[in-house]
Amino acid sequence: MKNTMRPRRFVGLAIAAGLVVSVAACSSESGEDTSGSSGEQSLEVWTRSAAESAASYQMVFDAFTEKTGVEIDYQPVQEFDTQLQARASQKDLPDVLINDASSLGNYVAQGFVLPIDRESIEGEGDISDETWEQNVGLDGETYGIPWSRQANVTIIRKDWRENLGLEIPTNWEELASLGEAFATQDPDGNGQADTYGMVVPGSAKSGYIARWGNSYLWQAGAEILEADGDGYYTSAIDSPEAEEGMTYIRDLFCTPGVVVPGSVNLTTGETPFFGQGTAGIYLTGPYNISSFDTLLGAENVEVIPMPEGPESNTTFAEGENIYFGASSEKADLQKQLAEFLVTQEAQEIAMKVETNEAGVTSQPVVRLPVNENVDVAAVTGDDRWAIVAEDYANDSKTFPWNIDFNSFRQILADGMNAMVADCSSDIPAGLASIDEQFQAQLEAMDLVK
Amino acid sequence: MTSDTLTGTTAAGPARERSRSRAGRPPRRRRPTTWRSFIPWMFLAPGLLLGLIFKFYPMFEGFRMSTAKVQPFLGDIYVGLDNYTRVLGDERFRDALGHTIILGLTQTVGALVLGALLALLLEGQARRIWFVRTAVFLPVVTALAVVGELWRILYFPTESGFLNQVLGFLGIPPQEFLSDPSTALGYIAVVGIWTGAPYNMVIILAGLTGIDRSLYESAAIDGVSVKQRLRYIVLPALRPAISVVLTLAAIRSLRTFTEVYVLTGGGPAGSTEVWMTRVYSLGFQANDLGVASAASVLLLLATLGLTVLVRTLTTRKGKS
Numbered sequence: 001m002k003n004t005m006r007p008r009r010f011v012g013l014a015i016a017a018g019l020v021v022s023v024a025a026c027s028s029e030s031g032e033d034t035s036g037s038s039g040e041q042s043l044e045v046w047t048r049s050a051a052e053s054a055a056s057y058q059m060v061f062d063a064f065t066e067k068t069g070v071e072i073d074y075q076p077v078q079e080f081d082t083q084l085q086a087r088a089s090q091k092d093l094p095d096v097l098i099n100d101a102s103s104l105g106n107y108v109a110q111g112f113v114l115p116i117d118r119e120s121i122e123g124e125g126d127i128s129d130e131t132w133e134q135n136v137g138l139d140g141e142t143y144g145i146p147w148s149r150q151a152n153v154t155i156i157r158k159d160w161r162e163n164l165g166l167e168i169p170t171n172w173e174e175l176a177s178l179g180e181a182f183a184t185q186d187p188d189g190n191g192q193a194d195t196y197g198m199v200v201p202g203s204a205k206s207g208y209i210a211r212w213g214n215s216y217l218w219q220a221g222a223e224i225l226e227a228d229g230d231g232y233y234t235s236a237i238d239s240p241e242a243e244e245g246m247t248y249i250r251d252l253f254c255t256p257g258v259v260v261p262g263s264v265n266l267t268t269g270e271t272p273f274f275g276q277g278t279a280g281i282y283l284t285g286p287y288n289i290s291s292f293d294t295l296l297g298a299e300n301v302e303v304i305p306m307p308e309g310p311e312s313n314t315t316f317a318e319g320e321n322i323y324f325g326a327s328s329e330k331a332d333l334q335k336q337l338a339e340f341l342v343t344q345e346a347q348e349i350a351m352k353v354e355t356n357e358a359g360v361t362s363q364p365v366v367r368l369p370v371n372e373n374v375d376v377a378a379v380t381g382d383d384r385w386a387i388v389a390e391d392y393a394n395d396s397k398t399f400p401w402n403i404d405f406n407s408f409r410q411i412l413a414d415g416m417n418a419m420v421a422d423c424s425s426d427i428p429a430g431l432a433s434i435d436e437q438f439q440a441q442l443e444a445m446d447l448v449k
Numbered sequence: 450m451t452s453d454t455l456t457g458t459t460a461a462g463p464a465r466e467r468s469r470s471r472a473g474r475p476p477r478r479r480r481p482t483t484w485r486s487f488i489p490w491m492f493l494a495p496g497l498l499l500g501l502i503f504k505f506y507p508m509f510e511g512f513r514m515s516t517a518k519v520q521p522f523l524g525d526i527y528v529g530l531d532n533y534t535r536v537l538g539d540e541r542f543r544d545a546l547g548h549t550i551i552l553g554l555t556q557t558v559g560a561l562v563l564g565a566l567l568a569l570l571l572e573g574q575a576r577r578i579w580f581v582r583t584a585v586f587l588p589v590v591t592a593l594a595v596v597g598e599l600w601r602i603l604y605f606p607t608e609s610g611f612l613n614q615v616l617g618f619l620g621i622p623p624q625e626f627l628s629d630p631s632t633a634l635g636y637i638a639v640v641g642i643w644t645g646a647p648y649n650m651v652i653i654l655a656g657l658t659g660i661d662r663s664l665y666e667s668a669a670i671d672g673v674s675v676k677q678r679l680r681y682i683v684l685p686a687l688r689p690a691i692s693v694v695l696t697l698a699a700i701r702s703l704r705t706f707t708e709v710y711v712l713t714g715g716g717p718a719g720s721t722e723v724w725m726t727r728v729y730s731l732g733f734q735a736n737d738l739g740v741a742s743a744a745s746v747l748l749l750l751a752t753l754g755l756t757v758l759v760r761t762l763t764t765r766k767g768k769s
Binding site for chain 2: 081082085086088089091093106110111112194203204205206207261262264265267270326327404406407410414417418421422
């Protein structure tokens with residue numbers, strides 16, 4: 001008897017589990033329906049966040065709820081775009097999405113987001129015209145309200161540099177020789193050749209190498225795509241300036257030690273070298289400063305003004321926007337939340353580093369405030385952020401946001417990855433090949449006049 | 450909805466026929482349907498339902514999406530076979546196919562040879578051998594993503610990298626491993642062989658234990674050499690096992706993804722891009738789900754074709 005009972009119980013369990021799964025699958029839709037109609041006073045908001053940045057958003061949303069009584073159903077989602085596609089196929093998008101400004105063109109093309117009447121937004125004057133204009137779509141309408149901006153900065157191991165008695169690099173040559181010095185002169189003084197110059201996410205996966213390297217292309221005077229102002233684009237990558245920029249990047253890869261070996265296959269998640277103390281130069285987003293401070297001590301982490309290239313010291317800028325979900329029927333609440341988020345109060349809350357009840361230390365989600373009344377150095381109490389703000393304001397450029405740039409970014413990254421993988425690669429031919437693919441892609445996307 | 454009802458009838462049809470033919474005896478045939486005849490279906494229902502929701506429905510969705518410009522929110526637009534033309538006309542897909550085939554062949558042959566060697570070495574009744582067998586089998590039960598991470602560390606391309614240190618002892622200069630476009634694919638194949646061989650070993654071991662011991666004894670009396678014993682006793686007896694191994698390898702090798710994605714992400718210079726990494730980057734990074742679905746359908750057809758081919762080849766050999 002004993003023996004027969006067990007399998008039966010398992011069968012019972014399996015059936016029960018199956019039923020629970022199917023019931024849950026059925027009820028999920030009705031569940032969303034109720035949340036959709038559960039009173040006017042709640043908003044579903046999605047952000048692409050891990051626990052640390054979610055803690056930062058939560059502080060802002062709590063302040064909003066306290067002020068207005070409007071509940072925020074906050075969903076930090078890590079696989080943002082995949083999950084968003086799933087919700088889109090149910091024709092039920094979140095009311096508000098806060099995500100990359102570079103997704104603007106993609107979201108508009110897919111019909112995910114609503115246009116915004118800039119004039120109707122209270123406090124729109126606190127945001128500069130330049131910042132607003134970044135959010136104009138191909139059709140001339142404004143989509144998304146600016147929320148945060150940032151520029152990549154060059155971060156250096158200050159103690160290493162000082163150990164070797166070297167100055168802050170101000171141009172390309174000095175940057176490259178600092179990298180070489182870090183690799184060859186034992187900057188950490190442990191008597192072993194275990195340090196390298198630059199950290200580079202050089203993989204083509206998700207376009208990493210393009211996001212890292214395009215700053216150098218721009219600094220050489222190169223362009224990637226050129227807009228004609230009427231919503232059309234032409235490829236501009238096949239130029240002598242781009243060749244100069246690519247040659248510099250390849251030389252970095254091909255001088256032993258300047259770039260961490262094997263970087264050609266690595267993404268940002270696989271390049272912990274700066275924080276680990278194995279490499280000393282990193283061109284990256286300023287949001288990394290706080291984690292490097294924790295690992296290495298703030299006194300050893302130095303942010304330097306962008307070293308000058310042959311043409312400029314342009315750096316790569318990115319940002320986040322507040323988008324209004326197209327299927328939402330809560331236009332007033334969407335607007336109310338967005339208006340609060342761009343106030344000085346909200347922007348400053350989102351720049352704070354605080355530990356919440358669950359013991360999670362927040363990672364600021366507003367990097368450079370869009371509200372011009374906020375002084376980044378004063379709020380953070382950190383002069384290095386003033387350099388970030390200067391780099392952004394002086395000379396920064398973004399990928400085009402009003403088109404779905406992902407496929408171009410991928411083509412550029414694949415091409416750049418191929419050119420740096422082989423130290424005797426034919427750079428003009430590589431650029432010509434990118435150019436050809438750009439043109440085909442522009443045609444496929446109807447972006448050619 | 451139509452796909453649901455379709456799969457419902459196709460799944461039920463053959464099963465009903467089978468139960469009729471099995472019943473066989475005339476008095477049973479015309480028995481009226483009672484609630485009892487539903488009992489098996491009730492037991493099957495959870496599984497069928499789950500299968501329907503999580504296997505068949507997504508599969509049919511895949512077919513449908515492969516003929517559409519996928520726009521989840523605005524509604525899909527039917528584009529016929531455009532997506533298929535784009536896949537077949539795309540040079541990078543052709544390159545990826547080449548890499549997939551090379552990787553598949555090297556991994557299959559390598560894992561089969563190594564698996565067979567391991568099986569011959571570790572065959573036997575000795576008590577302590579189970580320990581070695583378990584150790585050898587470990588790569589199979591380790592998550593591929595973890596295996597990939599480990600090998601990436603082993604392959605670190607400087608003197609301080611583990612494998613390069615080992616090579617250094619032997620006086621061999623440091624290798625670039627995965628960073629060199631001309632060798633990266635080969636080193637990925639090594640990882641594939643390392644993980645695949647123990648699995649084959651187990652199947653071949655099972656085949657070896659099935660060989661009648663008396664054949665060995667009579668062969669020994671006849672005074673055959675080890676080579677002859679392998680050629681005339683072991684190999685023919687292993688044919689079914691090898692056929693299973695080959696079929697599984699054929700299926701597995703075409704959909705290689707994890708090890709490539711973790712080790713190189715398709716780089717450097719696209720030299721290790723395989724079919725599935727291309728599908729992944731088109732579908733989830735460039736948001737082109739239509740083309741990605743078309744490529745996946747093609748992969749399904751190729752897998753199906755290859756499996757049938759391997760099966761016919763091995764069974765034909767068996768008959769002859």
